[in-house]
Amino acid sequence: MSNSETHPQVSYLEYQGKYKGILGWITSTDHKRIALLYLYCIIIFFFVAAFLGLTMSIEKMRPGQDFMNAQTYNGFFTVHGIIMIFMIVIPGLAAVFGNFALPLLIGARDVAFPRLNLFSWYLYVTGAILAVLSQLLKGGAPDTGWTFYVPYSAGSSTNVIWALTAAFVLGFSSILTGLNFIVTIHRMRAPGMTWFKMPLFPWALYATAWIQVLATPIVGITLLMVIAERVLHIGFFDPALGGDPVLFQHLFWIYSHPAVYIMILPAMGVITEIFPTFSQKPVFGYGAIAISSLAIAFVGYFVWGHHMFTSGISYWSKWFFSFLTFIVAVPSAIKVFNWISTMYGGSIQMRPPLLYAISFVFLFMIGGFTGLFLGALATNVQLHDTTFVVAHFHYIIFGGMGFAFFAGLHYWYPKMFGRMYSDRWAYIAWGFTFVGFNLLYFPQFIIGIQGMPRRYFDYLPQFQWGHFLSGIGAFILVTGLILMAWNLIYHKKRGAIAPANPWKGVTLEWQIASPPPVENFDEIPVIKHNPYWFGTEEEIRREKKS
Amino acid sequence: MFEGASNLAAGVDRTFILILAIAVFFIVGITTFMIWTLFKYSRKKNIPARQFTGSVTLEIIWTVIPLILVMVIFFYGWKGYAPMRKVPADAMKVTAIGRMWQWSFDYGNGKLSKILVLPINKAVRMDLHSVDVNHGFFIPAFRVKEDVIPGYKNYLWFIPKYKGDYDIFCTSYCGLQHSGMNTKARVVENSVFVHWLDSLPVTGNIPDPEGLVLIKNSGCIACHSLDGAKLVGPSFQGVYGKKHIVVTDGKEVEKVVDDAYIATSIIDPGKDVVKGFNKGLMQSYRDKLTDAQIVQITDYLKTLSGK
Known part of the structure; x- marks a missing residue:
């Protein structure tokens, strides 16, 4: 590639180490290669799980059984959930863009523990294989839902143990990645980069990493307890053995609620990088965004009970959990206000990453505001365990985290592969994805309000219109995703050569060649000012005075 | 949607409308603002970007206003919920029994029914009992829901306000036929209810083989x-x-x-x-x-x- 000719160092894509071909990739400890390994795995599993989702939506377009029976459907929604949650959105942005961009953004040559980083990927692949086996092995796909609620999960004769083990192993991958990022951020920032001169995506990753390290062990031990319950009949959770089924729900959500922030915080971080670049303007409220990430991570630990308002927990614990749930909404609101203010007064260029970022804000707001209905005790009673929750969750995770992933992918793609994709096809794919997404999930808010429960294979006729629209939306959405994947894969080898800095970004990753050389920086840069300075020295001095 | 079929519906629906109004206001407002900035500050206009970095006043404003709003919502949510936990002493008692994948309703003295028949305008307390896994007892029209968990003494109560048939669903996933685990609540005049209960055969007290x-x-x-x-x-x-x-x-x-x-x-x-x-x-x-x-x-x- 042209950049490497003028550059003394070879690019990380062309680098030839001890091994050739695929071995050169799966033995590489280069953070950029590991990021792409995660990316390819995630794309493959994403299409598998999206296919499961599509078939569920088609099955439900008419009431009654059409082409799959109830047991198959229950297996599909369980495996859809396990793959999407544990293999895509939890590692998702942190493993792909965190690995790729974190060392570049803080001016480091790699993460703190490169070999541990590769080991995390191997753990991820092991967990992923176990999860796929759980679907295929004799005994049948697990049918418990991704939440594994006991007593049902303690008794189901399907491959629940395989799925639990998969989630357990994937958890370790997550913990080790988190640990690696914490140490990297503490120890490897470029000279002069104080905490408050660090870009905001690393800030988001830092908050995320602490949740990964502190919360994931809890779900790990909980899943082991379910395995022990099934194999040894210990009686942690099964009331027939003297256990407590609600104890499981507490332990499960003590991790799985913070896990939502593991998913969304890096997404917010990516969005925070994109707005200043395309507005050519410093991010508005740097400090507020950095601190709000930490605030979300901290308060997010104490709101798990809002998943359990109808489970019979005590009156005052409901009061407490509802109250804190509302408190945790505030830092997210602060971020939204700062993002839109970053655009105000800028010089805005509309390109695909910005379009995805704006869509993120819109969909995330719908997801966030519908969360208020679920956090308020009175409305929670009506909406809990209905398709309203399904819609809310998908607006946050797919509309939020998913669209941020697409934004990040379109943003760093030129840096990753040294090529440009087609803007025109990126817009077309966005159109299908955005329309399809809303058509798929918005009707589920409405039928959910009317009382349509979730995880239903079959339903009463009054809910058909909603399921029918959802089915059409699912087709449009999948069309958009295929177009997007095609645009990115096709142009990986054939696209126009990307310049080092196609978006005129000012963070460190744009100051080196595209794709980056193996060692990232010839010389580690010395940081003098805040990460988002777009103006000339003269302008910066003037702004500081005023 | 807002049938108000029970005494508890108003508290839920009031909270719902409040949140909906706030949500629509902010979603429409912020989205409009974003689209407006795209045109107003388009790079095509060749106006250099201004390089300001923030405003403490604005940060305080958009921290305090959302905080106040969410506290108001929290308060309404709590106020609508509190009466759901205060069962009147004279409420009629019915036990809802959930098993994979069927509801049955125990009116006492061995009288069991597959549908829930209730007298109009009379408080009823439902004690929720599961014989196997978790279930969820949900009557959307009455705005009541509570999980049915083995070993737990969960309950809910309400006063039905209108005659008619209402759907009852299981909302907590319970296995193969989860989606088939639904039945009806039928609200009738008190005299009709008394007659129905009298003619309900006693089936519950005969011990199983x-x-x-x-x-x-x-x-x-x-x-x-x-x-x-x-x-x-x-x-x-x-x-x-x-x-x-x-x-x-x-x-x-x-x-x-x-x-x-x-x-x-x-x-x-x-x-x-x-x-x-x-x-x-x-x-x-x-x-x-x-x-x-x-x-x-x-x-x-x-x-x-x-x-």
Whole structure:
């Protein structure tokens, strides 16, 4: 590639180490290669799980059984959930863009523990294989839902143990990645980069990493307890053995609620990088965004009970959990206000990453505001365990985290592969994805309000219109995703050569060649000012005075 | 949507409208602002970007205003919820029993019903009892829902305000037929209710035969119906003495269901699988049932075939 000719160092894509071909990739400890390994795995599993989702939506377009029976459907929604949650959105942005961009953004040559980083990927692949086996092995796909609620999960004769083990192993991958990022951020920032001169995506990753390290062990031990319950009949959770089924729900959500922030915080971080670049303007409220990430991570630990308002927990614990749930909404609101203010007064260029970022804000707001209905005790009673929750969750995770992933992918793609994709096809794919997404999930808010429960294979006729629209939306959405994947894969080898800095970004990753050389920086840069300075020295001095 | 079919509906719906108004205001406002900035500050206009970095005043404003709003919402949510936990002392008591995958309603004195019949304008307290896994008791029109968890004494209450039939759903995933676990609540005049309850036959106090108790406790009826319905496994109704095509070691053989066949099916369920059903879904009960208990179950199955 042209950049490497003028550059003394070879690019990380062309680098030839001890091994050739695929071995050169799966033995590489280069953070950029590991990021792409995660990316390819995630794309493959994403299409598998999206296919499961599509078939569920088609099955439900008419009431009654059409082409799959109830047991198959229950297996599909369980495996859809396990793959999407544990293999895509939890590692998702942190493993792909965190690995790729974190060392570049803080001016480091790699993460703190490169070999541990590769080991995390191997753990991820092991967990992923176990999860796929759980679907295929004799005994049948697990049918418990991704939440594994006991007593049902303690008794189901399907491959629940395989799925639990998969989630357990994937958890370790997550913990080790988190640990690696914490140490990297503490120890490897470029000279002069104080905490408050660090870009905001690393800030988001830092908050995320602490949740990964502190919360994931809890779900790990909980899943082991379910395995022990099934194999040894210990009686942690099964009331027939003297256990407590609600104890499981507490332990499960003590991790799985913070896990939502593991998913969304890096997404917010990516969005925070994109707005200043395309507005050519410093991010508005740097400090507020950095601190709000930490605030979300901290308060997010104490709101798990809002998943359990109808489970019979005590009156005052409901009061407490509802109250804190509302408190945790505030830092997210602060971020939204700062993002839109970053655009105000800028010089805005509309390109695909910005379009995805704006869509993120819109969909995330719908997801966030519908969360208020679920956090308020009175409305929670009506909406809990209905398709309203399904819609809310998908607006946050797919509309939020998913669209941020697409934004990040379109943003760093030129840096990753040294090529440009087609803007025109990126817009077309966005159109299908955005329309399809809303058509798929918005009707589920409405039928959910009317009382349509979730995880239903079959339903009463009054809910058909909603399921029918959802089915059409699912087709449009999948069309958009295929177009997007095609645009990115096709142009990986054939696209126009990307310049080092196609978006005129000012963070460190744009100051080196595209794709980056193996060692990232010839010389580690010395940081003098805040990460988002777009103006000339003269302008910066003037702004500081005023 | 806002039928107000129970005394609790108003508190829920008021909170709902409040949040909806706030949500629509902000979503529309912020989205409009974003789109406006795209045009107003488009790079095509060739106006250099201004380089300001923030405003403490604005940060305080958009921290405090959302904080106040969410506290107001929290307060309304709590206020709408608090009465749901205060059951009047004179409320009529009905126990809702959830089992995979059926509701039944116990009116006391052995009177059990498959649908929930209630007198209009009278407070009713539902005690929620599960015999197997978690279920969720949900009547959307009444705005009531509470999980039905084995070993937990959960409850809910309400006063139905209008006559009519209302859907009851199970909302906590409970396995194969989760989506089929629904029934009706029927609200009638008090005189009609009294007459209905009088004519309801007493069924609950007759003890089950020992074999049936074992079948229920072992969870058999989750997959094998007693009434001929095809579930995961063959129905128990009329099964004893019936000729079946079974798959043994991959070959199809004809077998009559007798004592030995039943014992094999319980201890080694994968050995002779009735054609049309899947192998591997049932676990062995080798260590869970004694030989004597298997005989009791077999004796009960005989009664279902009239033998």
